[in-house]
Amino acid sequence: MIEVKQLTKEFRIAGDKNLTVLKDINLVIEQGDIFGIIGMSGAGKSTFIRCLNLLERPTGGSILIDGVDITMKKGRDLLALRKSIGMIFQNFNLLMQKNVSRNIAFGLEITKVADFVIPGIDKEDYKELGFFQKRKLKKKEIQRRVDELLRLVDLEDKKYEYPSKLSGGQRQRVAIARALATSPSILLCDEATSALDSRTTDSILKLLKKINEETGVTIVMITHEMNVVQKICNKVAVLDKSEIVASGYTEDVFGDTSSEIVAQLLGGGEV
Structure with a gap:
């Protein structure tokens, strides 16, 4: 509330x-x-x-x-x-040099490996993992989340397209997916x-x-x-x-x- x-x-x-x-x-x-x-x-x-x-x-x-x-x-x-707290804007604010998948993943990619949350793994257990184990799990979880969001916004076939190739409505769908990537309330x-x-x-x-x-x-x-x-x-x-x-x-x-x-x-x- x-x-x-x-x-x-x-x-x-x-x-x-x-x-x-x-x-x-x-x-x-x-x-x-x-x-x-x-x-x-x-x-x-x-x-x-x-x-x-x-x-x-x-x-x-x-x-x-x-x-x-x-x-x-x-x-x-x-x-x-x-x-x-996710946010979407009138002019989409997408990264034109990144494809749809990378735009959606951006917020998750810049999260530090040590701070990343992996569903199903206890925080204390996660802390005990080595850096490369954490990085591998992070990449896997980011891809899983991106694919999940692409299905939600009905853009699975645009995963590797760049914003310049998308319509206004498709760009806004990407922006919505990106805003939801961190599972905001x-x-x-x-x-x-x-x-x-x-x-x-x-x-x-x-x-x-x-x-x-x-x-x-x-x-x-x-x-x-x-x-x-x-x-x-x-x-x-x-x-x-x-x-x-x-x-x-x-x-x-x-x-x-x-x-x-x-x-x-x-x-x-x-x-």
């Missing part, structure tokens, strides 16, 4: 002035939710999601994941935390379907829904697309002028048009 308490984020601008991007944000995201964050341009959506994995350090408040305040994490503890999606056409968007949403149902991963989605929230998110929060003005189950939030900002969003206002 993610608990956001009185979260504030300010940026220093000209002189000694500060720009408040997030103000007193309070939010609870339950384990297994597909939670949408939506609002007008400049409302603070992207800053909020970047605070959840500390790509942006909050100015104030706390973010608790399973009861642990992650804003206190630094160094190795922060690196370990980020293994449990949370998946952050920053405008993950904005660069895709409507048909490809639908296929990516179905994939995310499938991943959520099969793995139980909590998904937090930043989007300006109303149809994305309505199709996939069970809960939603509406950001307006740096503050949350509505949150709850998607049908309840969008069913209450007494809120001016919600009415604008439903009416097709630019978001």
Whole structure:
């Protein structure tokens, strides 16, 4: 579970002035939710999601994941935390010089041999192994995990292709597989379907829904697309002028048009 308490984020601008991007944000995201964050341009959506994995350090408040305040994490503890939080982006952010398999494996490959986790082997038993034994097991486990993820995202036939040969939807599937490589409990999606056409968007949403149902991963989605929230998110929060003005189950939030900002969003206002 993610608990956001009185979260504030300010940026220093000209002189000694500060720009408040997030103000007193309070939010609870339950384990297994597909939670949408939506609002007008400049409302603070992207800053909020970047605070959840500390790509942006909050100015104030706390973010608790399973009861642990992650804003206190630094160094190795922060690196370990980020293994449990995957992230996918609008522009895919793939490594163009690596094929699909190597892109998915990248996060696992850069994990130190000593820190690598092999399913089915006790941590203490693993520590007793020699370096070359650990390296051999690591390579074997990485390949097993890559093949497993290729099946999940339906790209088994693209294993050795390079990103330049893939469609936008295929690139995003690779990005999703890469984000899932370390078996995170949370998946952050920053405008993950904005660069895709409507048909490809639908296929990516179905994939995310499938991943959520099969793995139980909590998904937090930043989007300006109303149809994305309505199709996939069970809960939603509406950001307006740096503050949350509505949150709850998607049908309840969008069913209450007494809120001016919600009415604008439903009416097709630019978001």
